[in-house]
Amino acid sequence: MGDVLRVRALEAWYGESKVLHGMGFRLAEGEVVTLLGRNGAGKTTTLKSIMGLMERRAGSILYRGEELIAARSVGIARRGIAYCPEERGIFASLSVQENLELPPRVAPSGMATHEILELFPNLRERLGSFGTRLSGGEQQMLALARILRTGARLLLLDEPTEGLAPIIIKQIRNTISRLKALGFTILLVEQNVAFARALADRNYIVETGLIVDEIAAGEFERRLGSIQGYLGI
Amino acid sequence: MTTIFGIPAALLFGQLLLGLINGAFYATLSLGLAVIFGMMNIANFAHGALYMMGAVGAWFLLDAFGVGYWTSLFLCPLLVGIVGILLERLILRRVSHLDHLYGMLLTFGLALIIQGLFRFAFGSSGLPYAIPEALSGGTNLGFMFLPHYRGWVILVALVICFATWYAIEKTRLGAYLRAATENPALVQAFGINVPAMIMFTYGAGAALAAFAGVLAAPILQVSPTMGADLLIVIFAVVVIGGLGSIKGAIVAGFSAGILEGLTKAFYPEASTTVVFVLMALVLLIWPAGLFGSKTQSASTSVVLPALANETSLMRWALFAAMALSLAVAPVFVYPAFLMKAMTYALFACAFNLMAGYGRLVSFGHAMFIGTAGYVTAYVIKGWGFPPELAILAGTASASLLGLVAGWLSTRSSGVYFAMISLALAQMIYFVALQAPFTGGEDGIQSVPRGVLFGLFDLSDPAVLYVFVLLVFLGGFLFIAALVRSPFGQILKAIREHEPRARSLGFSTEHYKLAVFVISATLSGLAGSMKVLVTQIASLTDVHWLMSGEVILMTFLGGVGTLYGPVVGAFVVVAMQNYLAALGAWVSVIHGAIFVVCILAFRRGIVGELISYVSARQARSVAAGTRADAPDVVARRLKAGA
Ligand SMILES: Nc1ncnc2c1ncn2[C@@H]1O[C@H](COP(=O)(O)OP(=O)(O)OP(=O)(O)O)[C@@H](O)[C@H]1O
Numbered sequence: 004m005g006d007v008l009r010v011r012a013l014e015a016w017y018g019e020s021k022v023l024h025g026m027g028f029r030l031a032e033g034e035v036v037t038l039l040g041r042n043g044a045g046k047t048t049t050l051k052s053i054m055g056l057m058e059r060r061a062g063s064i065l066y067r068g069e070e071l072i073a074a075r076s077v078g079i080a081r082r083g084i085a086y087c088p089e090e091r092g093i094f095a096s097l098s099v100q101e102n103l104e105l106p107p108r109v110a111p112s113g114m115a116t117h118e119i120l121e122l123f124p125n126l127r128e129r130l131g132s133f134g135t136r137l138s139g140g141e142q143q144m145l146a147l148a149r150i151l152r153t154g155a156r157l158l159l160l161d162e163p164t165e166g167l168a169p170i171i172i173k174q175i176r177n178t179i180s181r182l183k184a185l186g187f188t189i190l191l192v193e194q195n196v197a198f199a200r201a202l203a204d205r206n207y208i209v210e211t212g213l214i215v216d217e218i219a220a221g222e223f224e225r226r227l228g229s230i231q232g233y234l235g236i
Numbered sequence: 237m238t239t240i241f242g243i244p245a246a247l248l249f250g251q252l253l254l255g256l257i258n259g260a261f262y263a264t265l266s267l268g269l270a271v272i273f274g275m276m277n278i279a280n281f282a283h284g285a286l287y288m289m290g291a292v293g294a295w296f297l298l299d300a301f302g303v304g305y306w307t308s309l310f311l312c313p314l315l316v317g318i319v320g321i322l323l324e325r326l327i328l329r330r331v332s333h334l335d336h337l338y339g340m341l342l343t344f345g346l347a348l349i350i351q352g353l354f355r356f357a358f359g360s361s362g363l364p365y366a367i368p369e370a371l372s373g374g375t376n377l378g379f380m381f382l383p384h385y386r387g388w389v390i391l392v393a394l395v396i397c398f399a400t401w402y403a404i405e406k407t408r409l410g411a412y413l414r415a416a417t418e419n420p421a422l423v424q425a426f427g428i429n430v431p432a433m434i435m436f437t438y439g440a441g442a443a444l445a446a447f448a449g450v451l452a453a454p455i456l457q458v459s460p461t462m463g464a465d466l467l468i469v470i471f472a473v474v475v476i477g478g479l480g481s482i483k484g485a486i487v488a489g490f491s492a493g494i495l496e497g498l499t500k501a502f503y504p505e506a507s508t509t510v511v512f513v514l515m516a517l518v519l520l521i522w523p524a525g526l527f528g529s530k531t532q533s534a535s536t537s538v539v540l541p542a543l544a545n546e547t548s549l550m551r552w553a554l555f556a557a558m559a560l561s562l563a564v565a566p567v568f569v570y571p572a573f574l575m576k577a578m579t580y581a582l583f584a585c586a587f588n589l590m591a592g593y594g595r596l597v598s599f600g601h602a603m604f605i606g607t608a609g610y611v612t613a614y615v616i617k618g619w620g621f622p623p624e625l626a627i628l629a630g631t632a633s634a635s636l637l638g639l640v641a642g643w644l645s646t647r648s649s650g651v652y653f654a655m656i657s658l659a660l661a662q663m664i665y666f667v668a669l670q671a672p673f674t675g676g677e678d679g680i681q682s683v684p685r686g687v688l689f690g691l692f693d694l695s696d697p698a699v700l701y702v703f704v705l706l707v708f709l710g711g712f713l714f715i716a717a718l719v720r721s722p723f724g725q726i727l728k729a730i731r732e733h734e735p736r737a738r739s740l741g742f743s744t745e746h747y748k749l750a751v752f753v754i755s756a757t758l759s760g761l762a763g764s765m766k767v768l769v770t771q772i773a774s775l776t777d778v779h780w781l782m783s784g785e786v787i788l789m790t791f792l793g794g795v796g797t798l799y800g801p802v803v804g805a806f807v808v809v810a811m812q813n814y815l816a817a818l819g820a821w822v823s824v825i826h827g828a829i830f831v832v833c834i835l836a837f838r839r840g841i842v843g844e845l846i847s848y849v850s851a852r853q854a855r856s857v858a859a860g861t862r863a864d865a866p867d868v869v870a871r872r873l874k875a876g877a
């Protein structure tokens with residue numbers, strides 16, 4: 004099986020309340036796949052489950068054939084999966100440079116700092132300033148840039164466009180296409196349909212903790228109406 | 237002879253030097269506390285014990301194996317650091333996923349155990365430790381004489397402080413620490429092993445404390461109790477500097493030491509209290525301390541046990557059973573024991589009102605029982621007050637103190653609140669130690685009981701017993717009614733989720749202050765009663781051990797339950813009576829109960845009982861009527877009123 008990630012019957016709980024009810028999907032090497040869905044559908048929870056950040060989860064998460072359902076988040080990261088969280092998770096008490104260099108290398112293939120700064124030129128002059136002094140767009144860039152150093156080849160990105168201006172969204176889109184060209188496998192959580200259309204090889208629709216539909220890039224035009232229906236637009 | 241502001245220059249410089257030395261210890265110790273707090277969100281009550289282990293360890297290594305100062309300076313921190321790592325790994329980690337309060341209580345219990353064990357092994361008198369030869373003697377600087385060892389202490393402390401600051405603010409490891417302080421889960425998800433980092437941080441903090449201990453050995457009294465009192469000053473220093481701030485800990489540590497030294501030169505009487513006064517002043521102006529910024533989480537994971545379907549009949553039946561058994565108990569048990577236990581039970585119930593229902597766990601509640609006791613004893617002995625007025629005076633003094641202390645402390649919560657309350661109580665302790673009317677070490681003894689309302693002669697044991705019983709039952713009923721009243725429900729809502737309660741329009745500070753003052757008042761009542769029972773007011777009542785005892789009673793019996801504190805008080809007082817012969821072991825046993833209670837049955841005796849019964853009820857009644865969520869109740873109250 005050439006799948007980088009294969010998720011089956013994934014369930015997850017917050018305390019007593021169950022929010023994932025058997026998610027199943029897969030990512031092949033080099034693919035960009037999105038999880039589309041309304042607020043509260045369980046997209047973030049899915050990424051957190053893969054990262055081992057949910058206290059209680061069940062089912063199967065195969066990463067390159069290895070079962071991760073019982074692994075701890077430290078070990079999951081070290082196997083080469085990197086996570087860019089919804090709230091971006093920039094550390095306020097760390098400088099931009101420190102934020103950038105925080106995640107340890109997990110594979111020798113990680114990008115060098117100067118390569119990353121070529122991808123994100125506007126971070127260069129902000130290296131000395133503190134994390135939260137950045138604009139929303141810059142914080143998002145930093146959150147993306149940060150995980151490229153590690154050498155992880157599977158990236159989980161949670162709504163990188165949330166709350167950003169169109170011009171910044173375009174910049175992020177270009178960055179992600181370049182990452183795709185560089186061969187990264189990317190699981191992208193989105194609500195922005197145009198963004199997903201521009202990047203995704205395949206799209207999964209998430210509704211109340213379940214995958215209810217799968218839409219390949221080629222079908223996107225034809226099925227735009229039902230996608231908008233799923234998202235309630 | 238030159239003088240400065242009327243003080244001989246030599247004396248002034250001498251005191252300044254002493255102040256600097258103390259400041260060096262304050263800074264090194266509060267540094268460790270700040271680092272540990274940053275990672276674990278707990279005020280490490282074991283810090284004083286770890287410091288003591290360093291000093292006593294150095295003494296022991298020399299005494300038993302002839303290991304000298306320089307080796308000890310390296311070896312003791314290493315050994316104590318390992319102890320710290322073990323404590324974290326084997327004990328503290330078990331509660332790290334719970335409310336941080338539990339971690340704090342655990343360190344408190346551990347401190348009691350360590351101190352008790354060391355007292356058992358080494359006695360409590362001072363152990364002599366000589367200054368190392370290379371650093372003996374001194375140099376005349378012209379304006380003053382500088383003993384070499386003291387210069388060395390200051391120098392080393394400065395270097396250590398700078399190195400720690402540098403390591404945390406400027407290095408990669410420090411960046412990990414800072415990041416983990418902010419968002420441990422995300423740091424984990426980057427592949428950094430946060431639990432291991434926490435373990436080593438605690439170990440490093442312990443090693444730092446032990447290092448300070450070895451430094452202190454040649455110039456301060458080495459004894460198993462040396463850490464406890466120092467720790468409270470350190471807490472005040474940390475509060476001044478701002479919780480979790482490295483820079484704040486260093487600056488506040490040295491400033492507090494120097495300020496203390498100056499006070500010793502100009503007005504020696506105030507030197508023991510000046511740091512606490514400074515803390516109060518700083519809090520008035522900067523509630524988060526000089527450099528503090530870290531905010532406390534507002535919600536809690538301490539769940540209050542409650543029976544799903546208790547009826548008012550059940551409640552009265554329980555109360556009647558308690559009243560009845562206390563009424564007939566003197567036939568079987570010593571009345572003196574019962575009366576003592578009842579006053580403590582009232583005290584614990586008052587504490588529980590605040591800790592359980594208000595979620596303000598004070599580590600300084602002794603100040604109320606103690607102050608009320610002193611006032612009661614003084615007005616009876618000094619002014620010939622009758623008992624009813626003396627009780628009133630004592631209780632009122634506790635309310636007043638509660639108003640001031642509550643105003644200073646209830647603006648913060650959690651760890652910060654605990655430290656402030658402890659520091660304020662220590663200030664009261666020092667006042668009691670030095671004030672002319674408290675009788676110093678002896679206290680106020682053989683206080684006459686007098687005649688209540690001119691009718692009931694309290695020197696008659698039966699009359700006294702009935703009086704104590706009535707006051708206890710009255711206080712208990714008052715608290716029970718208060719908890720069920722709208723006021724109590726709103727407290728519960730605040731406790732569960734303060735921001736939400738605030739967004740519903742409740743002024744949460746006022747409610748917290750109110751419950752603080754009520755709790756202080758009832759504690760004061762307990763203090764006054766205690767004086768009538770025992771006929772003595774003494775320093776033990778204002779000592780921090782007393783604050784620890786009331787926490788123990790409440791948590792052992794069941795925090796947040798009505799009867800828990802009563803059960804806890806009877807158990808603890810009984811233990812004290814029967815175990816008194818064991819001396820130092822009592823503190824070890826207290827500590828061990830703390831640890832076991834927090835690790836194994838967090839809900840306390842009554843709490844566990846309630847949840848056992850509730851679980852059975854839930855099983856038999858498939859879909860029983862569940863109690864309303866507090867915030868729903870609060871909302872309804874708000875709408876209805
Ligand atoms: N910390 C939490 N505790 C309890 N329930 C939570 C928590 N976080 C999320 N939930 C619930 O879990 C469900 C799924 O949430 P999740 O964050 O995964 O949704 P999402 O698809 O990422 O939504 P959004 O698009 O708004 O980010 C929601 O119903 C949410 O209310």
Ligand SMILES: [Mg+2]
Pocket residue numbers: 046047048089161
């Ligand atoms: Mg989300």
